[in-house]
Amino acid sequence: MSRVRTADDLRRLLATAAAEAPPMHLEPDAVIAAAQARRRRTMWRAVGTLGAAAVLVTALVLGLTGPLGELRSSTEPASVPEWDTTRDFSAVVETGLSAYDGEELHGPVPALEVTRSAGAERFTVTDTTNGEQLDGAPAQGLPGSELFAGEDYAVLLIPAPRGVDGRSTEWLFDWSALGNSGVGQTARVVDDGGQTLLVHAMAAATPVPPDAVGEVVWVVDGTIGLASGEEVQQAEVESAGERLVVWRSPGSDLVGTFQDPPSPLMASHFTRYALYRSPVRGEGAEGQVSRLWSFVVLPEGAQQVRAVLDDEVGTVVPFETVPLGPETLAYRLLDGVEVAQSDTGVWDVAWRDASGEPRHLSDLARDAG
Amino acid sequence: MGGESDEEFAGFVRDASPRLLAAAWLLTADRHSAEELVQDALERVYLRWPRLRSGQPLAYARKVMTNLHTDRWRRRRREVLVEAVPERPASERPSPPGGAGVDVVRALQQLPPRERQVVVWRYYLDQSEQRTAEELGVSPGTVKSSASRGLARMRELLSEGDESRAHSR
Numbered sequence: 001m002s003r004v005r006t007a008d009d010l011r012r013l014l015a016t017a018a019a020e021a022p023p024m025h026l027e028p029d030a031v032i033a034a035a036q037a038r039r040r041r042t043m044w045r046a047v048g049t050l051g052a053a054a055v056l057v058t059a060l061v062l063g064l065t066g067p068l069g070e071l072r073s074s075t076e077p078a079s080v081p082e083w084d085t086t087r088d089f090s091a092v093v094e095t096g097l098s099a100y101d102g103e104e105l106h107g108p109v110p111a112l113e114v115t116r117s118a119g120a121e122r123f124t125v126t127d128t129t130n131g132e133q134l135d136g137a138p139a140q141g142l143p144g145s146e147l148f149a150g151e152d153y154a155v156l157l158i159p160a161p162r163g164v165d166g167r168s169t170e171w172l173f174d175w176s177a178l179g180n181s182g183v184g185q186t187a188r189v190v191d192d193g194g195q196t197l198l199v200h201a202m203a204a205a206t207p208v209p210p211d212a213v214g215e216v217v218w219v220v221d222g223t224i225g226l227a228s229g230e231e232v233q234q235a236e237v238e239s240a241g242e243r244l245v246v247w248r249s250p251g252s253d254l255v256g257t258f259q260d261p262p263s264p265l266m267a268s269h270f271t272r273y274a275l276y277r278s279p280v281r282g283e284g285a286e287g288q289v290s291r292l293w294s295f296v297v298l299p300e301g302a303q304q305v306r307a308v309l310d311d312e313v314g315t316v317v318p319f320e321t322v323p324l325g326p327e328t329l330a331y332r333l334l335d336g337v338e339v340a341q342s343d344t345g346v347w348d349v350a351w352r353d354a355s356g357e358p359r360h361l362s363d364l365a366r367d368a369g
Numbered sequence: 370m371g372g373e374s375d376e377e378f379a380g381f382v383r384d385a386s387p388r389l390l391a392a393a394w395l396l397t398a399d400r401h402s403a404e405e406l407v408q409d410a411l412e413r414v415y416l417r418w419p420r421l422r423s424g425q426p427l428a429y430a431r432k433v434m435t436n437l438h439t440d441r442w443r444r445r446r447r448e449v450l451v452e453a454v455p456e457r458p459a460s461e462r463p464s465p466p467g468g469a470g471v472d473v474v475r476a477l478q479q480l481p482p483r484e485r486q487v488v489v490w491r492y493y494l495d496q497s498e499q500r501t502a503e504e505l506g507v508s509p510g511t512v513k514s515s516a517s518r519g520l521a522r523m524r525e526l527l528s529e530g531d532e533s534r535a536h537s538r
Contacts, residue, residue: 024391028382036415
């Protein structure tokens with residue numbers, strides 16, 4: 001006769017089996033150290049980290065998804081303004097930042113006076129509380145930008161185009177150069193009526209090396225720009241009343257998204273064979289997202305793009321396509337209460353190339369080694 | 370994070386990990402896989418600790434754990450498909466160590482992964498149908514049917530075990 005006749009029998013047996021499990025142990029410090037290492041590794045992959053899993057069929061039944069509206073695709077040269085050195089510039093900037101000493105945030109960072117006299121080659125940044133000037137150096141790779149080191153914080157000054165919104169700009173520094181010592185950043189826009197200076201501040205326990213400043217991304221009138229001046233390709237898509245700008249910079253090897261202002265930009269290191277995800281603006285973090293953009297950059301001419309699904313969980317929401325520079329952006333909007341779990345339902349992405357031949361993302365990734 | 374927040378998280382790990390590890394053991398029947406699964410899940414909890422600390426970090430940890438477990442068996446199944454390597458039948462897998470609970474753990478491994486998760490969530494972790502559905506990312510109806518099938522299958526498997534033992538005596 002079976003030892004399991006009722007649910008309570010099974011409960012009792014499972015409890016016994018768990019009690020007889022081999023000794024297992026996790027050291028909290030080891031978990032924390034591994035998590036911090038994971039954060040450093042994944043910092044450049046910010047866009048797609050919404051975790052895994054399934055989309056409820058209800059979203060499909062309700063027909064909540066599907067592309068609508070006009071599509072726009074363009075390749076925009078980034079506009080990096082030259083600083084007018086014939087004029088004096090002076091501003092006091094409240095960064096709104098708390099400094100970070102490697103253990104905890106403290107602060108706030110003092111108000112900073114930023115000046116540049118007519119004819120001067122460099123900016124000066126002065127701590128208004130003690131009159132001390134911060135050490136500065138040109139930011140490598142960002143023409144006209146300068147990096148300053150304060151006590152437990154760093155300040156990056158970037159000449160920016162007029163109309164730039166401080167809420168929709170992102171400093172993408174080289175996280176690996178900072179270890180775990182950089183946390184949080186703020187952005188302020190200073191416009192003296194003639195010129196615009198973008199002031200990014202970051203809490204950093206160790207100085208940011210000038211060759212690790214990375215990139216700064218901004219939006220002006222819906223167009224993405226990079227402080228490096230690298231070319232940006234972007235496509236605007238719309239689905240179920242939501243709009244999304246997907247942008248890519250081959251030169252900076254970045255990909256990202258932008259939604260209506262004042263939403264923040266999202267940016268990530270570009271991985272060719274990745275399916276990216278970006279939550280619809282205003283929604284929460286992993287596990288709380290109910291609408292999610294999903295996109296992938298495919299070779300030119302890709303058509304009939306679809307996700308290859310697990311047989312048990314997944315979504316049949318089709319991808320739409322639009323040109324993104326010389327390539328194809330395939331995108332879809334997922335919608336449903338379990339959308340945060342959509343990842344595990346997707347095994348692969350399949351499409352037909354310009355000649356009608358079936359292709360798979362996994363094959364490209366494997367061929368690329 | 371740092372200082373007080375890390376200490377708080379460390380306390381959470383100490384409190385939550387024994388039961389999570391046991392659940393992972395029931396899911397995987399392998400000590401190292403179980404530790405890896407729980408460690409991975411807790412790392413993700415740590416990264417969101419400032420937001421989770423005042424909410425339900427344990428529920429989040431369980432949800433991440435089941436997603437990771439699902440990912441792993443799917444990856445393994447995919448590798449099997451690609452490499453055309455037949456999955457070893459359960460009878461050829463290494464037996465997990467242990468005493469009277471061994472049969473139960475071995476029987477669990479013969480359930481389909483989703484059914485196994487539901488059984489562990491409902492009957493070991495004692496989660497409600499609704500909570501199980503939320504954490505496993507399936508509908509309450511799927512939980513109900515999986516739990517019912519899982520219970521029936523466990524009854525059958527453990528009955529077979531008893532019979533084979535009786536025959537070998």
